[in-house]
Amino acid sequence: MFPVKATTGNLLFMIYNGKKLRTIWFDTDENVVKIIDQRYLPFEMVIESITTCDEMCRAITDMYLRGAPLIGVAAAYGVWLALLECANSSNPQEAFRTSMERLSTTRPTAVNLLWAINRVMRAIDGVSDLKERTTITFKLAGEMADEDADICRSIGEHGLTIIENLYRKLGRPIQVLTHCNAGALATVDYGTATSPMYIARERNIPIHVWVDETRPRNQGRLTSWELQQADIDNTVICDNTGGYLMQQGKVDMVIVGTDRVTANGDVANKIGTYLKALAAHDNDIPFYVALPSPTIDWSLEEGVSSIPIEERSPEEVLAIDGDIDGKRSSVRLFSSGIKAKNYGFDITPARLVTGFITEKGICKPNELKTFFGR
């Protein structure tokens, strides 16, 4: 165990441990749901109270919080808030229905959002008493948060065995490269790709993490900030750099998260992941994908041709935000009239993946179906 301090103010920030702070939690002193408003990270640590379903909708839509597991838990608390509010309405059923419609459409492509809402709806299906529905939902939201933290911790425990084996073999700090932020900030706690790093830190197995800056949204700065909070040695690099580091023997393993894995083991993840997988393969470096098992989409046989890739605003490429003397500011990177394209994800073919680190254990792409009994 190691205490981790907040960067701002005197707030004790211990995202790793989970006892002091998660990305979302119910504050029992103030009787309110709280979240880390990630829009200000890594420059400022802001905690928001979410008191209405509408506020939760805004928090999801405007990306106060992000990451599939976290969005799921946020949605569950959103349902709870909607139930609380509709009790004061002249037409509770109608008011609740309207809130649910709004909540369901906060992020169009987030599978976890609908999954979480449906899970809550099933739990309160057939329960007519509004107070009871509210109590069940509150309890379930908390359980879902704990569940996510548990799943992520299990991913970490399994992933740690890989790091431990490398450490035993090499006898020096293990060099891990990661892309994007599949970190505690994208989940309730621990993260997926970062979880083995946190557990390694806990067990005093020395590691150093190469953090891809991850253009265009620069989620690498969330990862570097997270790891810094947890006192894990890390160095930021441009997305261009990983190949060179691998050529030079400066990377022992790659761990990334994923947004969707198909039945054959193809991996959709943040754009640029495929390039790192190619470089890892070319240099005989193990390439691992960390994920909660529900991320596997058994309905798709393969991913390269079948997973739709989100195209986002060119503005994310043409301008970038950062800090100027304590003020968040955006600068234009290109001259006027320049066009840009911005694809959010790419597909890493299964042949480039060494293994999947799940809460149930580690398996190879070609073992995926057997491992999960499909």
Add this chain to the structure above:
Amino acid sequence: MFPVKATTGNLLFMIYNGKKLRTIWFDTDENVVKIIDQRYLPFEMVIESITTCDEMCRAITDMYLRGAPLIGVAAAYGVWLALLECANSSNPQEAFRTSMERLSTTRPTAVNLLWAINRVMRAIDGVSDLKERTTITFKLAGEMADEDADICRSIGEHGLTIIENLYRKLGRPIQVLTHCNAGALATVDYGTATSPMYIARERNIPIHVWVDETRPRNQGRLTSWELQQADIDNTVICDNTGGYLMQQGKVDMVIVGTDRVTANGDVANKIGTYLKALAAHDNDIPFYVALPSPTIDWSLEEGVSSIPIEERSPEEVLAIDGDIDGKRSSVRLFSSGIKAKNYGFDITPARLVTGFITEKGICKPNELKTFFGR
């Protein structure tokens, strides 16, 4: 031929054609050497007069101009300026020697710098009359500029045959991906990787160029600006994106420049090149390297283990500059205390290179020695 306008003011800017504007030239109206001061690009087009050897040294050191061939020509004009100045000195020989020392050390690793200075020194070796030395040097500097433009144009002519063949086969605009700026701005005119694009535009062979932004120094904005000036359709992408585009059949060929090629065909180029070469190889997309033949370093048998890679300031990764309301500004991208590493180049192994486009023609990596009679 197509006229190209300057982005700012009413200056007629025709970097492609070379008649109106190169990156460096002697202005016969004003009797002065002029350069495009690239520090302000792509946001502002600034032309500077260089009137002393000291000014030329500053222009090279502070990267008013960049790119090996351009630095060479700038150095030649620098020698000329030093000769002019030393005529007014009480000890011309000593004054000239001091200037040459300064000029030779403006950029420590630029091979072209010393090559150009030595070439001039050989040409005036044995000529004792200072006026004659000055005249010879001035003429030679101009010839070297013309020579560089000619070499680049030849690279373009040879490279065009590849684009033409693809166009004949596919009958639609050819999709070219490039990394960094191996453009007219890095040479006297035409560029290396961009030269086939300029010639294609001249011959009305339709192309579209994917321009890697090329973190951390974002030279992609120079490339996109250059191509925009020349009315060549282009789209900027993050360095992470090329692999996905190739997976989706949206890239027909890759052309990059190089800083050094070893005898076996290994290619040192801007960091990230190797990742694009891997992706091109994985998707059966031809990967070409455009270069003037002196870029081949016959003294090194291979590059992956033997070419030293420049490590640059982490600040280039941690902060980025751009335009805020017409003012060039720098924003910090990461929170305080975050470390970064910044390697300038990587090595693309010969096995990933389809061909070298040189001023003497195109050859495969394994034909390199035979092609150049080594």
